[in-house]
Amino acid sequence: MTSEQRFRVGLLGHGTVGSAFADLLPRRADQITALTGMRPELTGVLTTSRGTFAEVVENADLVVELIGGLEPAREYALAAMRAGKHVVTANKQLLSHHGEALWAAARENGVQLRFEAAVAGVVPVIRVLQETLAGAHVERVTGIVNGTTNFILTQMAQTGATYAAALAEAQQLGYAESDPTDDVTGRDAAAKMAILARLAFDTPVHIDQVAYEGIERITPEDLQYADDLGLGLKLIGTAERVGEGIAVAVHPAFLYDGHPLASVNGPFNAVTIESPDITEITLSGPGAGGPETASAVLGDLVSAMIPPASTPEPAATLPVFADVESSFYLHLEVADRPGVLAQVAQLLGLQGASVRSVVQKGLGDNARLVMVVHPLLESRFYAAVELISGLDFVRSKPRAIRVIEEEYQ
Amino acid sequence: MTSEQRFRVGLLGHGTVGSAFADLLPRRADQITALTGMRPELTGVLTTSRGTFAEVVENADLVVELIGGLEPAREYALAAMRAGKHVVTANKQLLSHHGEALWAAARENGVQLRFEAAVAGVVPVIRVLQETLAGAHVERVTGIVNGTTNFILTQMAQTGATYAAALAEAQQLGYAESDPTDDVTGRDAAAKMAILARLAFDTPVHIDQVAYEGIERITPEDLQYADDLGLGLKLIGTAERVGEGIAVAVHPAFLYDGHPLASVNGPFNAVTIESPDITEITLSGPGAGGPETASAVLGDLVSAMIPPASTPEPAATLPVFADVESSFYLHLEVADRPGVLAQVAQLLGLQGASVRSVVQKGLGDNARLVMVVHPLLESRFYAAVELISGLDFVRSKPRAIRVIEEEYQ
Numbered sequence: 001m002t003s004e005q006r007f008r009v010g011l012l013g014h015g016t017v018g019s020a021f022a023d024l025l026p027r028r029a030d031q032i033t034a035l036t037g038m039r040p041e042l043t044g045v046l047t048t049s050r051g052t053f054a055e056v057v058e059n060a061d062l063v064v065e066l067i068g069g070l071e072p073a074r075e076y077a078l079a080a081m082r083a084g085k086h087v088v089t090a091n092k093q094l095l096s097h098h099g100e101a102l103w104a105a106a107r108e109n110g111v112q113l114r115f116e117a118a119v120a121g122v123v124p125v126i127r128v129l130q131e132t133l134a135g136a137h138v139e140r141v142t143g144i145v146n147g148t149t150n151f152i153l154t155q156m157a158q159t160g161a162t163y164a165a166a167l168a169e170a171q172q173l174g175y176a177e178s179d180p181t182d183d184v185t186g187r188d189a190a191a192k193m194a195i196l197a198r199l200a201f202d203t204p205v206h207i208d209q210v211a212y213e214g215i216e217r218i219t220p221e222d223l224q225y226a227d228d229l230g231l232g233l234k235l236i237g238t239a240e241r242v243g244e245g246i247a248v249a250v251h252p253a254f255l256y257d258g259h260p261l262a263s264v265n266g267p268f269n270a271v272t273i274e275s276p277d278i279t280e281i282t283l284s285g286p287g288a289g290g291p292e293t294a295s296a297v298l299g300d301l302v303s304a305m306i307p308p309a310s311t312p313e314p315a316a317t318l319p320v321f322a323d324v325e326s327s328f329y330l331h332l333e334v335a336d337r338p339g340v341l342a343q344v345a346q347l348l349g350l351q352g353a354s355v356r357s358v359v360q361k362g363l364g365d366n367a368r369l370v371m372v373v374h375p376l377l378e379s380r381f382y383a384a385v386e387l388i389s390g391l392d393f394v395r396s397k398p399r400a401i402r403v404i405e406e407e408y409q
Numbered sequence: 410m411t412s413e414q415r416f417r418v419g420l421l422g423h424g425t426v427g428s429a430f431a432d433l434l435p436r437r438a439d440q441i442t443a444l445t446g447m448r449p450e451l452t453g454v455l456t457t458s459r460g461t462f463a464e465v466v467e468n469a470d471l472v473v474e475l476i477g478g479l480e481p482a483r484e485y486a487l488a489a490m491r492a493g494k495h496v497v498t499a500n501k502q503l504l505s506h507h508g509e510a511l512w513a514a515a516r517e518n519g520v521q522l523r524f525e526a527a528v529a530g531v532v533p534v535i536r537v538l539q540e541t542l543a544g545a546h547v548e549r550v551t552g553i554v555n556g557t558t559n560f561i562l563t564q565m566a567q568t569g570a571t572y573a574a575a576l577a578e579a580q581q582l583g584y585a586e587s588d589p590t591d592d593v594t595g596r597d598a599a600a601k602m603a604i605l606a607r608l609a610f611d612t613p614v615h616i617d618q619v620a621y622e623g624i625e626r627i628t629p630e631d632l633q634y635a636d637d638l639g640l641g642l643k644l645i646g647t648a649e650r651v652g653e654g655i656a657v658a659v660h661p662a663f664l665y666d667g668h669p670l671a672s673v674n675g676p677f678n679a680v681t682i683e684s685p686d687i688t689e690i691t692l693s694g695p696g697a698g699g700p701e702t703a704s705a706v707l708g709d710l711v712s713a714m715i716p717p718a719s720t721p722e723p724a725a726t727l728p729v730f731a732d733v734e735s736s737f738y739l740h741l742e743v744a745d746r747p748g749v750l751a752q753v754a755q756l757l758g759l760q761g762a763s764v765r766s767v768v769q770k771g772l773g774d775n776a777r778l779v780m781v782v783h784p785l786l787e788s789r790f791y792a793a794v795e796l797i798s799g800l801d802f803v804r805s806k807p808r809a810i811r812v813i814e815e816e817y818q
Contacts, residue, residue, distance in 0.1 A: 024686065028544040035543055100723070107722070116541070122687045124533070124541040131540075132525070132533040134444055134711040135437040136704060142813065203727040211731055222810065225740060225779040228768050236813060245728035253811035254738050254781075260693065261813075263672040270691075277433065277704040278531045278694065282679075284669060285690030295545060295686040302543040313516070314509070318612040319654035322620055329663050331634060359637050370634040372663075401631065402662035404551065404645060404670075 007038040007305050010060030010085075012076055013067040014047040017090060017117070020290035021064060021297050028298060036306045053079070062086040062304055064297055065094075074098050081105045081113065088300040090117035090293055096191035096207035099198060114300035119192040120145050120269040122296040123285040127303075129199040133273065138200040140240040140274045145192040147267035147287035148183035149215050149235040151175045153252075154265045157223045157232065163216060175267050175288075186212035186250040189237045196271070197239035197248045205239075205248060212250035226254055232262050325375045327356070327403040330385065335393040336367035344369065344388055351384040352376050365395070372403050416447040416714050419469030419494075421485055422476040423456040426499060426526070429699035430473060430706050437707060445715040462488070471495040471713055473706055474503075483507050490514045490522065497709040499526035499702055505600035505616035508607060523709035528601040529554050529678040531705040532694040536712075538608040542682065547609040549649035549683045554601040556676035556696035557592035558624050558644040560584045562661075563674045566632045566641065572625060584676050584697075595621035595659040598646045605680070606648035606657045614648075614657060621659040635663055641671050734784045736765070736812040739794065744802040745776035753778065753797055760793040761785050774804070781812050 009025065011018060025042055033039040044056035053076055057063060063080040065087060067073045073094050077087050082105065089095070095102065095118055106113035116126045120143065129138070144150050148170055155166040167184065170176035182188045190212040197205040215235055223233055231254035239248045255262040260282040264270040269287025274280040286292040334340050345355055358371040373381070385398050418434065420427060434451055442448045453465035462485055466472060472489040474496060476482045482503050486496050491514065498504070504511065504527055515522035525535045529552065538547070553559050557579055564575040576593065579585035591597045599621035606614040624644050632642055640663035648657045664671040669691040673679040678696025683689040695701040743749050754764055767780040782790070794807050 032544045104722070122541070123690055124537050127536065127541055128533050131712055132531070132536055132705070132708040135441045135707060137440075198723075201727060202723055203725050204723050205729060209729040217808075218810075219808075222738075222740060222808065225768060225770070225777070226738065229738070229766055229779070229781055231738065231781070231812060233810070236811070238813075240733070242730050242733050245730050247730040247733040249731075249733075251811050253735075253813045255813050258674070259813060260672070263669070265667070275704075276700075278701050279698075281532055281692065281694030283690065283692050286688045289688075291685075292687050295684075296541070298544060299541040303540055313513070314607075314611055314613050316612050318610060320614060320618040321651050321654050321656040322658075324649070324651050324656040324658075326662075329631075329635065329638070329640065331631060357638055359634060361634070368634070370638070372638055372640070399626075399628075399631065401627075401642070402645070402660050403640060404647075404662045404664050404668060 005038055007036070007040045008043040008059055008061045009040055009301065010044040010046075010056040010063045011042060012046045012053070012056065012063060012065045014045055015066065015068070016290040017293045017297070018066040020294035021066065024291065024294045024298055032302055032305070036302065038305055040301065040305065057083050057085060060085055062088065062301060064301070065089040065091060066297070067091070068093070070094060070097060074102070077102055077113075078105050081109045081111050084109060084111060086112040086114070086304045088114045088297055088304065090115070090297060092118040092188070092191040092195060096194040099195065100204050112304045114304055115195070116300050117293045117296035119195055120271055120283075121285065121287045121289065122292045122299070123269050123271065123283045123287065124299075125196065125271045125283050126199065128273065128281070128283060129196065133275065133278070136275045136277050138273060138275045140238065141196050141200050141271060142261065143193065143196065143237045143271035144234050144261055144264050144269055145237050145271065145287065146183055146189040146235055147269055148176045148180060149189070150264065150269070151267045152184070153215060153218070153233055153235065156218065156220055160220050160224075162220060163218055184216055185214035186235060189235060189250040193237035193239050193248050193250055196237070197246060200239055200273070201241065201246050203246065210248045210250065213252065215252050218252055230257055231255065232257070234261060234264070236261070323377055323379045325377055326381075327375045327405055328373050328381050329401045329403050330371050330373065331399040332369040332388065333395040334367050334369050335395060336362070336364050337393060340393055341369060343391060347387045348373060348384045351380040353381055353384055414447055416445070416449045417452040417468055417470045418449055418710065419453040419455075419465040419472045420451060421455045421462070421465065421472060421474045423454055424475065424477075425699040426702045426706070427475040429703035430475065433700065433703045433707055441711055441714070445711065447714055449710065449714065466492050466494060469494055471497065471710060473710070474498040474500060475706070476500070477502070479503060479506060483511070486511055486522075487514050490518045490520050493518060493520060495521040495523070495713045497523045497706055497713065499524070499706060501527040501597070501600040501604060505603040508604065509613050521713045523713055524604070525709050526702045526705035528604055529680055529692075530694065530696045530698065531701045531708070532678050532680065532692050532696065533708075534605065534680045534692050535608065537682065537690070537692060538605065542684065542687070545684050545686050547682060547684045549647065550605050550609050550680060551670065552602065552605065552646045552678070552680035553643050553670055553673050554646050554678055554680065554696065555592055555598040555644055556678055557585045557589060558598070559673065559678070560676045561593070562624060562627070562642055562644065565627065565629055566636075569629050569633075571629060572627055593625055594623035595644060598644060598659040602646035602648050602657050602659055605646070606655060609648055609682070610650065610655050612655065619657045619659065622661065624661050627661055639666055640664065641666070643670060643673070645670070732786055732788045734786055735790075736784045736814055737782050737790050738810045738812050739780050739782065740808040741778040741797065742804040743776050743778050744804060745771070745773050746802060749802055750778060752800060756796045757782060757793045760789040762790055762793055
């Protein structure tokens with residue numbers, strides 16, 4: 001390997017996200033090399049105790065800024081771009097205060113400034129606004145962009161906990177910091193909405209132009225009444241066109257059941273973008289977390305290395321299997337007599353299928369036995385169904401449909 | 410404007426999507442020019458009655474293929490790339506049959522082949538797999554990638570309609586074609602899942618390797634029992650790693666309530682991507698429709714024109730407003746006596762607020778009046794709340810929270 005094929009990455013900051021990124025980069029290096037033709041290598045790290053900024057920048061083609069806060073992050077990002085280096089950052093405070101100066105520096109120095117991880121973690125809302133919707137007329141962006149508050153509100157709604165109790169639980173689980181002020185007051189979400197509004201409407205937006213209100217005054221009673229009205233409560237950021245201008249705000253808000261953000265629970269984030277051209281699209285996923293945010297940073301790194309002009313050659317030719325495990329729904333029309341369920345369960349059990357839930361309905365000739373079985377190989381499930389269909393009390397062809405379980409949320 | 414600044418676009422096909430694209434391009438041309446420094450212009454159109462392929466290609470920097478089907482789409486796309494032109498296509502059949510040959514042609518000729526519109530319309534799943542998750546280890550892709558069948562299943566679930574009746578309604582509303590075979594048998598979804606699997610796992614996948622099953626045999630009874638079990642039915646495509654290979658399939662499948670695809674209703678599409686690095690992300694939006702698909706094609710066009718290296722200068726400096734319209738939830742603790750609701754409603758009405766729904770709870774000193782009002786200016790709503798808080802029967806500070814309504818679904 002010649003030195004021309006290296007892509008040198010300098011890392012500023014080595015906290016939760018920084019260390020997750022330093023861990024992820026070597027694990028993905030082969031794949032990224034296959035994709036881009038260059039091998040990414042961590043050539044310098046600046047922490048509070050080691051390295052100097054000048055050294056890290058000098059030895060890098062791209063600088064990842066994960067220090068957070070305004071200074072020296074601003075100074076470092078500007079200096080890196082002036083030195084002709086691409087910059088990837090996850091710093092929402094920096095961009096919501098000094099975005100225009102930073103974007104101008106990127107344009108003037110012909111380098112890339114990428115910041116997917118600054119809003120909604122690995123949820124690709126920045127890329128979608130900048131690329132998929134480049135040239136589209138966006139009317140409104142609505143988002144759940146703070147995972148801490150969404151976790152707290154979900155807990156309050158699901159368990160009846162008070163705000164204080166739900167916050168304490170969030171802190172215990174690592175979803176809230178020991179000083180949660182930025183999150184619970186809505187200020188963190190306000191910074192993110194300023195960035196989204198800037199991209200959606202092509203106009204400068206500073207965090208000081210975003211009105212925000214937090215969740216501290218929400219009571220369990222609000223959530224209970226809301227449930228009666230068919231409403232769910234979220235901390236919602238909105239950025240929308242109003243007359244000849246725009247409005248950007250963060251507030252607790254109720255959503256009706258059909259809203260695409262209504263079913264976003266726990267520490268997840270989600271953003272809905274509306275435009276007459278596209279109706280609306282919604283993106284959701286984990287909004288924070290070291291590995292997830294590091295993944296977003298890595299996606300930006302890959303994009304900066306080489307914009308993918310075409311689909312690369314296949315990395316492998318994997319076998320494509322036809323018989324896989326699934327959970328199943330099984331619907332049987334049966335004669336209503338003792339022992340029916342036991343016999344069905346026994347035949348399922350012979351193939352390794354266990355019953356998760358059962359509903360029995362109807363009487364006599366109209367009896368129905370409907371059940372969901374835990375995951376097993378499709379071939380084994382259908383072998384059991386074949387045997388069940390031969391039982392004398394089964395009155396018509398059994399009906400089977402796959403059931404998909406959700407691992408998260 | 411000099412001729413060097415033009416970006417010439419040739420269009421093959423002028424059906425629903427083709428004509429929507431021809432309509433959209435000039436409307437967005439100014440914005441795209443500001444973004445890319447080049448002005449996109451439609452320099453040729455090939456339809457069954459006019460134009461020749463040779464002329465259209467010769468006069469284009471990029472060719473948009475919206476003919477559909479295998480031939481002559483394959484031949485035209487290959488010839489365009491061999492002539493050094495970028496190609497944007499929405500053709501899932503083409504890519505699921507001949508993808509490898511087409512992607513190879515793009516690599517060999519140093520041109521871009523983009524195809525966001527081929528899967529889930531404007532939902533940016535192709536871009537996310539190719540860029541955001543470039544270098545990530547994807548475990549599973551689960552999708553609702555056919556809007557026709559999702560509309561039919563939603564109708565059956567919500568109204569108790571039979572499959573035949575729901576299909577007829579879909580045809581009447583333009584969500585299903587007069588010959589719906591490709592959609593209802595799952596074959597359309599199978600083509601899309603082959604493309605997603607190719608990108609997710611970096612391995613060749615042909616549509617013939619995808620097992621598929623349609624929705625024709627689903628009965629209203631299935632949906633009713635499923636409801637009892639807390640399940641909703643969707644036509645689900647899955648592509649997942651299994652041992653040393655992969656499995657790709659399309660089946661009707663039940664989802665538990667918490668699944669991110671469970672709340673995707675009507676003609677919408679959605680895709681969930683799971684990876685250990687990112688937990689999971691979900692993307693949803695309109696899966697079809699002329700303007701929506703044309704928007705996806707336009708996004709690809711802009712990306713091919715110039716990969717956005719940095720955030721462009723603001724197009725404008727729009728005023729940022731603080732007082733905007735919203736619907737509100739209002740919670741009042743009141744003395745339980747006659748006329749209370751009437752007086753509250755009157756004060757709201759003076760500010761132009763009308764009540765959408767009300768819940769009254771409790772008795773005597775513990776009475777609560779909780780309501781949702783239709784959208785009005787925030788300042789007017791709070792003026793009404795100020796007056797209401799002065800009423801003698803209002804026992805504590807009124808509590809107000811925004812309510813967000815969903816325009817689609």
